[in-house]
Amino acid sequence: MPVSQCSSFFDFIHQTRPELTPAARWGSEGHVSASVDEIQRHVLSQLAHGTTVLAVKYEKGVVIVGDRRAIEGYQVASRRMEKVFKTDSHSAIAIAGAAGPCMEMAKLFGIELEHYEKLDGVPLSCEGKANRLGQMVKANLPMVIQGLVVIPLFVGFDLKQREGRIFKYDVTGGKYEETEYHAVGSGGKDARVTIKERFRKNLSQPEAISLGLQAILSAAEEDLGTGGPDSFRGIYPTIKIVDAQGVRDVEESAVASQCDQLAQSRPGGES
Amino acid sequence: MTLPFYVSPEQLMQDKAEYAKKGIAKGRSIVAIEYRDGVLFVADNPSSSLFKISEIYDNIAFSGAGRYSEFESLRKAGIQHADLKGFMYSREDVTARSLANGYSQTLGTIFSQELKPFEVEILLAQIGEQPEQTELYRIAFDGTIIHEKEFVAIGGRADAVVSALRSLGSGDVLDLTTALTRCMNALETATGQNVSLQSLEVALLDRTRTGRKFRRVGAEEASSLLS
Numbered sequence: 001m002p003v004s005q006c007s008s009f010f011d012f013i014h015q016t017r018p019e020l021t022p023a024a025r026w027g028s029e030g031h032v033s034a035s036v037d038e039i040q041r042h043v044l045s046q047l048a049h050g051t052t053v054l055a056v057k058y059e060k061g062v063v064i065v066g067d068r069r070a071i072e073g074y075q076v077a078s079r080r081m082e083k084v085f086k087t088d089s090h091s092a093i094a095i096a097g098a099a100g101p102c103m104e105m106a107k108l109f110g111i112e113l114e115h116y117e118k119l120d121g122v123p124l125s126c127e128g129k130a131n132r133l134g135q136m137v138k139a140n141l142p143m144v145i146q147g148l149v150v151i152p153l154f155v156g157f158d159l160k161q162r163e164g165r166i167f168k169y170d171v172t173g174g175k176y177e178e179t180e181y182h183a184v185g186s187g188g189k190d191a192r193v194t195i196k197e198r199f200r201k202n203l204s205q206p207e208a209i210s211l212g213l214q215a216i217l218s219a220a221e222e223d224l225g226t227g228g229p230d231s232f233r234g235i236y237p238t239i240k241i242v243d244a245q246g247v248r249d250v251e252e253s254a255v256a257s258q259c260d261q262l263a264q265s266r267p268g269g270e271s
Numbered sequence: 272m273t274l275p276f277y278v279s280p281e282q283l284m285q286d287k288a289e290y291a292k293k294g295i296a297k298g299r300s301i302v303a304i305e306y307r308d309g310v311l312f313v314a315d316n317p318s319s320s321l322f323k324i325s326e327i328y329d330n331i332a333f334s335g336a337g338r339y340s341e342f343e344s345l346r347k348a349g350i351q352h353a354d355l356k357g358f359m360y361s362r363e364d365v366t367a368r369s370l371a372n373g374y375s376q377t378l379g380t381i382f383s384q385e386l387k388p389f390e391v392e393i394l395l396a397q398i399g400e401q402p403e404q405t406e407l408y409r410i411a412f413d414g415t416i417i418h419e420k421e422f423v424a425i426g427g428r429a430d431a432v433v434s435a436l437r438s439l440g441s442g443d444v445l446d447l448t449t450a451l452t453r454c455m456n457a458l459e460t461a462t463g464q465n466v467s468l469q470s471l472e473v474a475l476l477d478r479t480r481t482g483r484k485f486r487r488v489g490a491e492e493a494s495s496l497l498s
Contacts, residue, residue, distance in 0.1 A: 001352050
């Protein structure tokens with residue numbers, strides 16, 4: 001049984017089982033000679049990997065929403081993908097980018113938080129979790145150069161400041177806190193525009209959920225990579241609520257009825 | 272050149288075992304007992320921040336008696352082992368049996384090869400969805416594994432605690448309050464002193480919880496259970 005003195009699972013597998021880490025598997029060799037232009041073009045083309053995930057603050061916490069579609073080129077790869085994950089009792093993560101590495105990062109980040117909590121006996125602070133995620137995104141840089149982008153959106157309830165917080169990241173691991181809302185992914189811009197028009201401070205929880213769903217609907221209308229509600233198959237966006245009580249799912253039936261209402265009251269549905 | 276003294280292997284092992292036992296005997300006792308919804312841990316521990324009982328994985332808990340630095344490093348190794356296994360395979364593939372084997376290997380190697388053996392005893396518990404799936408393991412300083420049923424104790428007066436528990440009855444399904452009362456009574460009988468809730472560390476593996484089953488029980492909650 002190897003013993004490592006650090007409290008980080010991510011560092012632990014780096015030291016003891018480097019073949020299990022995401023970056024090690026892809027390495028940086030082979031693409032080192034690529035020009036900056038080439039890399040940029042590559043990265044930008046891959047950034048278009050479909051998804052819309054978003055987070056909206058409300059009076060008691062944050063609502064985090066994600067669509068369910070995954071694409072490969074112009075094909076739908078999956079209609080039921082989960083992009084929003086609970087990472088510990090008071091935080092959740094939503095991820096946009098290449099599906100495989102995204103899922104892996106979400107899983108690894110969840111284990112990372114739990115590992116720290118078990119070893120040190122106390123959970124990480126909200127800020128600490130956000131910083132750790134930034135370092136993990138940064139460690140993913142060799143993969144970004146190969147086009148496998150992972151852009152997380154982190155949401156946590158800060159038990160000290162007693163408020164919900166939203167953090168966004170860039171591919172280099174830069175961490176930026178958002179004070180009201182944010183959306184990422186190929187439909188992120190459409191979602192942001194929709195939220196911007198209707199957002200106000202201290203939304204109630206149902207209002208925030210409705211706003212999040214409206215933003216997903218807008219993004220799904222404009223963006224190929226974002227899946228809207230699919231009442232035919234019974235597939236609806238995932239919604240989680242993060243507040244002082246912890247992280248919980250909004251029931252799928254509740255999401256379904258909300259989506260139906262929104263679709264009926266939507267202006268310009270014909271265009 | 273002078274020849275080193277010859278010490279027979281029997282003598283060497285006996286000396287080491289005596290040394291380790293002495294170290295463990297100085298420590299306080301920890302007891303784990305099965306109750307209706309899982310396993311209850313009670314440790315005689317005046318510190319409210321340096322824990323002797325801790326979570327290893329979803330349904331596995333650990334407890335160590337003896338030298339703090341030594342069982343703390345074993346606890347960390349256990350968490351790393353479990354998290355690594357759960358990450359590589361699946362969460363359900365992490366078992367107390369495999370952890371107990373790992374501890375046994377580590378302690379056995381240290382006991383036979385190092386000059387100073389570890390002065391620790393380890394208690395591992397795992398719960399399943401059904402009460403029959405509960406597993407309790409005690410791992411001794413030399414790597415011996417003992418698979419226990421119903422209740423188990425480690426630390427200074429482990430034998431006295433176990434015999435006290437046995438005299439309180441066995442074979443029946445206990446509720447949490449009865450289980451806690453029995454553990455406290457057994458600790459009191461074994462030490463010959465009154466045990467206060469403030470100087471106890473209490474934790475549960477509770478199968479009614481979703482996700483991670485481990486939970487600490489504070490002094491307030493424990494006293495409300497007893498009242």
